[in-house]
Amino acid sequence: MHIFYTPDIAHNTYTLNEEESKHCVRVLRLPVGSLVNLVDGNGGFYTAEITLDNPKKVVLSILNVERGFHKRNHHLHIAVAPTKNIDRIEWFLEKATELGIDEITPIITDRSERRIVKEDRLNKVITSAVKQSIKAYHPKLNGAISYDAFMKLPFDGEKLIAHCIDQGEKKYISDLVVPHQKYLILVGPEGDFTPEEVNLALNKGFKALTLGDNRLRTETAALSVCFEINYLNR
Amino acid sequence: MHIFYTPDIAHNTYTLNEEESKHCVRVLRLPVGSLVNLVDGNGGFYTAEITLDNPKKVVLSILNVERGFHKRNHHLHIAVAPTKNIDRIEWFLEKATELGIDEITPIITDRSERRIVKEDRLNKVITSAVKQSIKAYHPKLNGAISYDAFMKLPFDGEKLIAHCIDQGEKKYISDLVVPHQKYLILVGPEGDFTPEEVNLALNKGFKALTLGDNRLRTETAALSVCFEINYLNR
Numbered sequence: 001m002h003i004f005y006t007p008d009i010a011h012n013t014y015t016l017n018e019e020e021s022k023h024c025v026r027v028l029r030l031p032v033g034s035l036v037n038l039v040d041g042n043g044g045f046y047t048a049e050i051t052l053d054n055p056k057k058v059v060l061s062i063l064n065v066e067r068g069f070h071k072r073n074h075h076l077h078i079a080v081a082p083t084k085n086i087d088r089i090e091w092f093l094e095k096a097t098e099l100g101i102d103e104i105t106p107i108i109t110d111r112s113e114r115r116i117v118k119e120d121r122l123n124k125v126i127t128s129a130v131k132q133s134i135k136a137y138h139p140k141l142n143g144a145i146s147y148d149a150f151m152k153l154p155f156d157g158e159k160l161i162a163h164c165i166d167q168g169e170k171k172y173i174s175d176l177v178v179p180h181q182k183y184l185i186l187v188g189p190e191g192d193f194t195p196e197e198v199n200l201a202l203n204k205g206f207k208a209l210t211l212g213d214n215r216l217r218t219e220t221a222a223l224s225v226c227f228e229i230n231y232l233n234r
Numbered sequence: 235m236h237i238f239y240t241p242d243i244a245h246n247t248y249t250l251n252e253e254e255s256k257h258c259v260r261v262l263r264l265p266v267g268s269l270v271n272l273v274d275g276n277g278g279f280y281t282a283e284i285t286l287d288n289p290k291k292v293v294l295s296i297l298n299v300e301r302g303f304h305k306r307n308h309h310l311h312i313a314v315a316p317t318k319n320i321d322r323i324e325w326f327l328e329k330a331t332e333l334g335i336d337e338i339t340p341i342i343t344d345r346s347e348r349r350i351v352k353e354d355r356l357n358k359v360i361t362s363a364v365k366q367s368i369k370a371y372h373p374k375l376n377g378a379i380s381y382d383a384f385m386k387l388p389f390d391g392e393k394l395i396a397h398c399i400d401q402g403e404k405k406y407i408s409d410l411v412v413p414h415q416k417y418l419i420l421v422g423p424e425g426d427f428t429p430e431e432v433n434l435a436l437n438k439g440f441k442a443l444t445l446g447d448n449r450l451r452t453e454t455a456a457l458s459v460c461f462e463i464n465y466l467n468r
Binding site for chain 2: 091099172212213214234
């Protein structure tokens with residue numbers, strides 16, 4: 001069944017915007033009486049019936065709603081340096097949404113080659129993956145922020161940093177965390193965090209993690225973190 | 235240090251082909267006396283010195299070789315239906331090479347939308363990831379084969395099939411396999427395997443696996459399998 005993302009749903013009926021209405025009527029060719037699904041990005045999963053198939057203004061009548069649809073049993077926040085080639089971070093966002101993630105913050109580090117991200121575009125990638133993989137929760141993309149500013153923000157869960165510097169003890173995620181927590185995990189840019197950035201994190205109570213012997217690209221490291229946290233929580 | 239893929243290395247010296255020689259001299263600007271690394275795709279990791287910097291014919295003298303470099307402790311063979319959009323399977327090959335995989339077979343199933351793959355191009359993606367992630371072993375890409383023909387081939391390891399059909403018991407990979415084995419794992423196309431294909435596999439001794447509640451794209455499912463097998467073997 002076709003799925004629409006409707007974060008502003010509030011009543012027993014819902015009107016699709018012009019773009020979605022056109023898609024619904026002209027591309028999907030759904031007539032009055034067809035059933036569709038809606039997700040509100042906040043855990044609501046709806047079944048609705050088309051009651052008006054105007055290509056500029058499709059009206060849906062909500063038949064059923066399930067709250068907390070596939071609610072996740074932990075909260076995963078990954079703060080990652082955006083890659084030089086933006087395709088790579090878009091891939092990460094799509095795959096992380098499929099596998100399960102709650103919050104992403106692009107962090108601009110000392111060695112970041114990319115210092116600007118277009119959040120609108122990245123959010124579209126996430127929304128598309130939300131619909132494709134039928135998630136009722138929409139991962140939250142925070143605005144890009146400098147590493148130093150980010151490290152001044154409060155955070156009350158388990159805090160880890162992935163880095164490749166040969167400095168101090170590192171452990172696997174499975175040896176560092178327990179299930180069903182809030183996690184914040186930092187992943188650096190192509191050239192890694194600087195020793196000063198790592199030290200700042202360690203001083204703030206972050207623990208250093210290893211993802212094994214493989215030399216991973218930034219987006220692969222971030223996805224590996226996502227896999228592993230979801231694996232440990234399933 | 236720059237790395238070259240040299241599967242035909244056989245002596246104490248090695249001559250780069252014209253394309254690599256040009257890259258070495260004109261792009262990397264490496265003069266005589268520079269050190270580079272070579273991997274032969276079969277476990278050999280070499281350190282070599284440039285003894286002739288001719289842009290058509292760079293000659294390297296081997297200084298050191300390490301055999302069985304980062305030898306893997308298991309053998310993972312994933313047979314996956316190539317995706318309609320070939321970028322997606324290329325992405326899988328790149329990421330699987332980074333994370334660790336030994337053998338890949340593109341299988342053409344009943345519901346495969348893509349029935350032809352360009353193996354040369356896919357092998358280039360793998361080789362690029364081999365160099366980027368400094369692997370001395372080059373994953374083997376087999377020729378595309380029909381599902382039925384593939385199922386007639388002998389295979390002596392642990393055999394699993396990932397499918398989404400609501401049919402019979404499915405278990406997590408971690409409940410189905412033990413570490414340090416040979417594994418063959420089947421991943422279907424966008425529209426899944428047919429019930430007949432699943433039954434054929436079950437009759438051949440394959441066990442049905444689940445990757446959890448998430449609805450994953452083909453390439454995400456295949457990468458999930460790759461992640462999980464490597465995780466269980468680390």
